[in-house]
Amino acid sequence: MDNILELTAVELAKKIKAGETTSVEATEAVLMQIKEIESEINCYVTVDEEGARRRALQVQRQIDDGTLTGPLAGVPVAIKDNMCTKDMLTTCSSRILENFIPTYSAEAVLRLEAAGAVIIGKTNMDEFAMGSTTETSYFGVTKNPWNKEHVPGGSSGGSCAAVAAKETYFSLGSDTGGSIRQPSSFCGVTGIKPTYGTVSRYGLIAYGSSLDQIGPVAKDVTDCATILEAIASYDSKDSTSVKREDYDFVSALTEDVKGLKIGLPKGYFAEGLEEEVKQAVLKVADELEKKGAIVEWFDLPLVEYAIPAYYVIASAEASSNLARFDGVKYGYRIENFDGLHGMYKKTRSHGFGAEVKRRIMLGSFVLSSGYYDAYYLKALKTKALIKKAFDEAFKIYDIILGPVAPTTAPKLGASLADPIKMYLGDIYTISVNLAGLPAMSLPCGMDSKGLPIGVQLIGDCFDEKTIIRAAYTYEKSRENKEA
Amino acid sequence: MKQYETVIGLEVHVELATKTKIFCSCSTEFGGAPNTHTCPVCTGMPGSLPVLNKQVVEYAMAVGIATNCKITQYCKFDRKNYFYPDNPQNYQISQLYLPICRDGGIEIETAAGKKVIGIHEIHMEEDAGKLIHDEWEDCSLVDYNRSGVPLIEIVSEPDMRSAEEVIAYLEKLRLIIQYLGASDCKLQEGSMRADVNLSIMEVGAKEFGTRTEMKNLNSFKAIARAIEGERQRQIELLEEGKPVIQETRRWDDNKEYSYAMRSKEDAQDYRYFPEPDLVPIVISDEWLKEVKDRQPELRDEKMIRYKEEYDIPDYDISILTGSKHLSDIFEETVAICNNPKKVSNWLMVETLRLLKEKEMEVDDLRFSPKHLAKLIEMVESKAINGTVAKEVFEHIFMEDVEPEQYVEEKGLKTVNDEGALRSTIAAIIEESPQSVADYKAGKTKAMGFIVGQTMKEMKGKADPAMVNAVVKELMDLQ
Numbered sequence: 001m002d003n004i005l006e007l008t009a010v011e012l013a014k015k016i017k018a019g020e021t022t023s024v025e026a027t028e029a030v031l032m033q034i035k036e037i038e039s040e041i042n043c044y045v046t047v048d049e050e051g052a053r054r055r056a057l058q059v060q061r062q063i064d065d066g067t068l069t070g071p072l073a074g075v076p077v078a079i080k081d082n083m084c085t086k087d088m089l090t091t092c093s094s095r096i097l098e099n100f101i102p103t104y105s106a107e108a109v110l111r112l113e114a115a116g117a118v119i120i121g122k123t124n125m126d127e128f129a130m131g132s133t134t135e136t137s138y139f140g141v142t143k144n145p146w147n148k149e150h151v152p153g154g155s156s157g158g159s160c161a162a163v164a165a166k167e168t169y170f171s172l173g174s175d176t177g178g179s180i181r182q183p184s185s186f187c188g189v190t191g192i193k194p195t196y197g198t199v200s201r202y203g204l205i206a207y208g209s210s211l212d213q214i215g216p217v218a219k220d221v222t223d224c225a226t227i228l229e230a231i232a233s234y235d236s237k238d239s240t241s242v243k244r245e246d247y248d249f250v251s252a253l254t255e256d257v258k259g260l261k262i263g264l265p266k267g268y269f270a271e272g273l274e275e276e277v278k279q280a281v282l283k284v285a286d287e288l289e290k291k292g293a294i295v296e297w298f299d300l301p302l303v304e305y306a307i308p309a310y311y312v313i314a315s316a317e318a319s320s321n322l323a324r325f326d327g328v329k330y331g332y333r334i335e336n337f338d339g340l341h342g343m344y345k346k347t348r349s350h351g352f353g354a355e356v357k358r359r360i361m362l363g364s365f366v367l368s369s370g371y372y373d374a375y376y377l378k379a380l381k382t383k384a385l386i387k388k389a390f391d392e393a394f395k396i397y398d399i400i401l402g403p404v405a406p407t408t409a410p411k412l413g414a415s416l417a418d419p420i421k422m423y424l425g426d427i428y429t430i431s432v433n434l435a436g437l438p439a440m441s442l443p444c445g446m447d448s449k450g451l452p453i454g455v456q457l458i459g460d461c462f463d464e465k466t467i468i469r470a471a472y473t474y475e476k477s478r479e480n481k482e483a
Numbered sequence: 484m485k486q487y488e489t490v491i492g493l494e495v496h497v498e499l500a501t502k503t504k505i506f507c508s509c510s511t512e513f514g515g516a517p518n519t520h521t522c523p524v525c526t527g528m529p530g531s532l533p534v535l536n537k538q539v540v541e542y543a544m545a546v547g548i549a550t551n552c553k554i555t556q557y558c559k560f561d562r563k564n565y566f567y568p569d570n571p572q573n574y575q576i577s578q579l580y581l582p583i584c585r586d587g588g589i590e591i592e593t594a595a596g597k598k599v600i601g602i603h604e605i606h607m608e609e610d611a612g613k614l615i616h617d618e619w620e621d622c623s624l625v626d627y628n629r630s631g632v633p634l635i636e637i638v639s640e641p642d643m644r645s646a647e648e649v650i651a652y653l654e655k656l657r658l659i660i661q662y663l664g665a666s667d668c669k670l671q672e673g674s675m676r677a678d679v680n681l682s683i684m685e686v687g688a689k690e691f692g693t694r695t696e697m698k699n700l701n702s703f704k705a706i707a708r709a710i711e712g713e714r715q716r717q718i719e720l721l722e723e724g725k726p727v728i729q730e731t732r733r734w735d736d737n738k739e740y741s742y743a744m745r746s747k748e749d750a751q752d753y754r755y756f757p758e759p760d761l762v763p764i765v766i767s768d769e770w771l772k773e774v775k776d777r778q779p780e781l782r783d784e785k786m787i788r789y790k791e792e793y794d795i796p797d798y799d800i801s802i803l804t805g806s807k808h809l810s811d812i813f814e815e816t817v818a819i820c821n822n823p824k825k826v827s828n829w830l831m832v833e834t835l836r837l838l839k840e841k842e843m844e845v846d847d848l849r850f851s852p853k854h855l856a857k858l859i860e861m862v863e864s865k866a867i868n869g870t871v872a873k874e875v876f877e878h879i880f881m882e883d884v885e886p887e888q889y890v891e892e893k894g895l896k897t898v899n900d901e902g903a904l905r906s907t908i909a910a911i912i913e914e915s916p917q918s919v920a921d922y923k924a925g926k927t928k929a930m931g932f933i934v935g936q937t938m939k940e941m942k943g944k945a946d947p948a949m950v951n952a953v954v955k956e957l958m959d960l961q
Contacts, residue, residue, distance in 0.1 A: 103528065372756070
């Protein structure tokens with residue numbers, strides 16, 4: 001089969017099940033693709049060739065003897081390097097974890113393994129998921145497969161680039177402020193950030209605990225829904241995990257948006273949004289309207305407060321979450337030091353990159369006595385107000401539609417020089433995390449530079465199904481047009 | 484010289500008696516090879532998450548209810564951030580903003596009378612691991628077995644004015660918690676730890692003086708000595724016109740002196756914030772009622788009941804109820820043999836004597852109530868006499884022997900064969916003409932000699948009452 005890499009995850013699993021190909025063949029194809037182009041893209045921190053081959057054989061046997069029957073059985077997957085994988089290097093793309101091999105696997109990883117997925121390796125990311133370009137990785141920059149002069153977005157840049165470059169069939173990403181959706185948009189792939197509490201965070205190395213959520217990155221909506229169904233679960237090991245009524249996301253894969261009320265927040269289409277992105281996104285609204293949805297403009301208040309609130313809360317949590325990386329128990333420790341505090345200081349100074357240190361300092365500052373009320377507490381109040389604003393909107397609309405990012409993928413090196421500008425780029429994705437909502441990013445066109453544009457569909461809490469349904473409807477109509 | 488008053492508040496840490504740790508399912512058992520009671524959660528591995536042990540909340544609630552606190556029905560955990568290797572995450576999960584219990588108090592009694600000591604709050608938190616310095620290898624090692632063992636911290640109001648009040652407060656607190664089964668509260672083993680906040684002010688002053696906090700107090704005696712030492716130190720400073728510095732001091736009980744550990748200026752900013760990995764604890768009215776209904780009888784109630792139910796002296800009641808363990812033994816024994824007076828006697832006299840002799844604590848008592856009950860029954864039925872009973876009890880006390888079996892094996896049973904006794908006594912009288920003569924001359928003491936000889940002949944196994952009666956009868960016949 002010469003086009004095996006073109007298949008989606010679900011298509012591949014079907015062919016494996018039908019005996020038309022094997023997990024081993026698919027795994028070899030992915031490893032071959034990695035051999036060919038990984039040196040240019042650099043979307044992996046670790047490629048576990050041997051492990052993947054061994055696992056593919058094992059999985060294939062289980063498929064053959066009928067013990068593995070799920071829709072992802074035998075499919076190669078890549079895992080963002082902030083999720084623990086037992087006996088496999090897990091670095092968060094940081095020097096401080098350059099040699100860290102976990103003793104256990106993240107719950108989401110275990111669930112994928114149980115579904116018969118074959119782990120190819122661990123994908124590159126912004127260090128500790130802090131960044132929007134995958135340029136802050138200790139292990140080098142990941143490049144956008146569409147144009148290697150450009151970034152893939154971040155922080156799950158490796159996961160998204162790997163899917164776009166066909167160095168995997170699908171991957172897991174994590175999204176704290178847009179880290180699945182924005183790189184999905186930049187790389188022309190599809191990603192879901194689920195409702196907070198839907199996928200267990202156990203084994204996800206925390207950045208902003210109250211905002212972090214694991215989600216799928218894949219080639220299309222069907223894959224995303226299928227992967228989400230595989231990884232979503234109530235997990236007693238994660239206290240913030242929610243017992244949902246439904247975990248059957250695949251059932252939402254229907255072409256039906258009749259009467260669906262879609263709101264376009266005016267603020268999401270205002271100044272700062274590139275015209276080409278704006279037009280592509282509005283076309284999605286038009287398309288869905290043609291299919292029977294009702295589209296209306298509305299005012300979503302407080303959008304401008306989301307970024308400061310987010311950077312206060314996420315940095316505060318990060319400053320504490322990252323305290324455990326101290327050179328005592330695991331990971332990097334500097335060789336020459338003077339006393340315990342000298343070891344702490346030198347290890348952390350050398351072990352963390354600039355962006356991580358910036359956020360640790362910011363977070364430590366806002367939690368300091370005398371500043372807590374003015375910054376952290378105020379940010380928490382803002383978060384609650386933003387959630388309320390969305391609650392109000394979802395009384396009227398089933399879906400909120402908008403851009404994922406103000407621009408398409410910027411050029412390498414253009415973002416880090418101006419962190420404030422980079423932070424502002426998160427404007428359309430961040431409030432979703434603050435409100436704990438599910439949102440999806442899917443491709444909706446290309447700009448004149450030949451870079452992908454993404455559209456964002458935001459749903460009410462626990463209403464992934466509605467956004468999956470709308471996304472699926474749009475995707476089908478686009479396919480029909482292209483065909 | 485000016486008159487000074489001492490103002491003392493306590494922070495008491497108590498290790499809760501849960502089987503598993505506060506945020507993971509590792510064992511809380513003391514001892515064990517280093518780092519064997521550990522998992523990714525209690526060693527702070529990346530990606531691990533805490534899950535609250537419900538039993539910790541219930542113990543904390545029980546202590547709060549027993550100390551008349553208000554229970555915070557919507558409470559949260561917070562992170563206290565500080566770097567130290569015994570603290571694997573470099574933050575401790577504790578409670579700052581919404582502690583589980585607030586505004587309580589307990590009544591203490593000292594020579595000066597009764598007094599209520601206020602409790603400001605009780606909060607739940609996790610214990611840290613242990614840092615061990617290996618002098619030989621010149622390196623430090625960490626044992627995380629204790630990391631994540633649940634603690635409650637009971638913060639009193641600054642209501643105490645003397646070491647005597649402090650000890651009374653601690654004794655009372657310890658008894659309450661032991662009665663609840665929430666902890667064994669052993670100071671020496673560290674399952675109860677007290678930090679003393681102390682300041683001095685002139686009698687009648689409106690404002691408290693600057694306080695110091697004293698740590699490393701491992702016994703009630705050390706606490707009393709540390710309070711006296713610190714009081715003297717602060718008075719001397721004030722008398723010399725020097726200021727008391729707000730600082731943490733470490734008490735050295737051998738040198739009977741405290742050393743400054745860190746001053747307020749060095750105090751860390753713990754950057755507390757709500758723990759995002761845990762959800763708020765919502766204590767429903769039903770749950771609260773459930774815990775309240777399950778509260779066991781505490782000491783004060785028990786004392787009243789003993790007075791009503793058992794005809795035993797007040798002093799005995801206060802000793803018996805002074806330990807949950809002792810009162811349990813008492814009640815279980817009474818439940819079997821239904822003889823509270825005799826049970827109390829055995830505990831008050833022989834048990835306490837042996838404890839003192841063997842240098843043991845009440846909590847070390849390991850004998851079975853059914854064996855003590857059996858022993859009492861054997862004495863009552865005259866199967867053994869009092870002297871033998873004491874001997875048997877010592878073996879019950881030490882080895883928890885079954886008394887009937889033990890008496891059988893050692894042949895200690897009282898000989899109740901009157902015929903044999905009579906002939907033994909008759910023979911002894913025959914061989915003791917002098918005693919008979921003395922007795923006839925009115926020296927009744929002479930009878931004692933015959934009784935003694937008889938007991939000796941019978942190897943102590945005769946019933947003394949019977950021996951007395953027969954000796955008298957036969958002597959009178961002479």
